[in-house]
Amino acid sequence: MATAVTAIPIGLGTTNGVNGAHMNGNHVNGHTKGAASLPPFPTDVPKAPLLRLSLAKLQANDPDEINRLNRACEDLGFFYLDLRSPGTGQNLLDDADRLFTVGEQLYELPLEEKQKYDFMHKNSYFGYKGYGANVVDRTGRTDRNEFYNVSKDDILGVSDPWPAPDVLNNQRPLLKNFMINAHSIVSLVLEQLNNHLGLPPQTLQNLHRQTSPSGDQVRFIKAPPQPMEDRQITLGEHTDFGSVTILFNRLGGLQVLPPGRDAQWCYVQPLPGHAIVNLGDAMAKFTNGLLRSNIHRVVSPPGEQGDHTRYSLVYFARPEEGVLMKRLNGSEKIPELEPGATEEDITAKDWIIRRALGHRHALNKEKAMDFESFQGTEKLSRREGK
């Protein structure tokens, strides 16, 4: 199949020749034509107050922008990052556009083909997760999306490659570029947070070296439209398992639950040219809750957007495999543990497997509904007393 997506000129409204007859994958003005022709995000739904940060300003060490980053990471744990600047930011945006097309192609493969790449029985969360394979709540309801997780170690040659369909194998150079650029943004965020916390230089960065084995991955997600009379949660509420997540959305549907007892779920409106960035469990654990790993979930896209297929593209950066998910020493800002409190000795590798495969009903039967045993930092994230 002709899948030379990297060679497709961006900015031409012509068919890209990649399943072009039945896909909305053409590029217009740096966005997929599919994105341009989607209905707008509605104005009458509650929206989460994410700060909008600029990658260029963070790269330039702009003091106000750095303060805003620190505030966003402590208060909500989610922010927008404006990537419209030459170099890493724009390259990542362009590659994300190309990968949206790859994601659409990937999900057009027959189900039996995709199922060949479900590695849960090998105790791995890389590869394919079928529609409805995870339990999303205590009543046993199941998810309404498909995932495909591509390992950074595989693409960068840190580990042996996993079997994969041609649609992905043909895009290894594109995936590699995307991962390298995404990881460099993660490193920048970690560097700024390391400074903010006053940890010894490079502490956080050295727990996330790009060429060390880790659970870092690109995730392609597809959620088809749901019937009007039966719109349910697509991806159950959770905190992310790792350190820093960089997310690209075209349609609404992502919701965050801000801190506090009476908080309500609010939508995160996707903004063109921006990624949505959030912190995961490792950052909350390392800082004993000073930095936030916020609860979020995905529901049917709001308003007319709900009639369209929702694709997401995500880069998850996680600590290196052997790193313990515990409070870090060496910073006066990081709160002490409560007197008498102890922390479980669990590595990032085991943490991610427990969390990622815990709700797979094919592996866990009734236990998949036991949310407590697969919890991350949800309780820390609620900050209910405040």
Ligand SMILES: O=C(O)CCC(=O)C(=O)O
């Ligand atoms: O699809 C989205 O917008 C968010 C996905 C997500 O939260 C996840 O995969 O962890």
Ligand SMILES: [Fe+2]
């Ligand atoms: Fe998430």
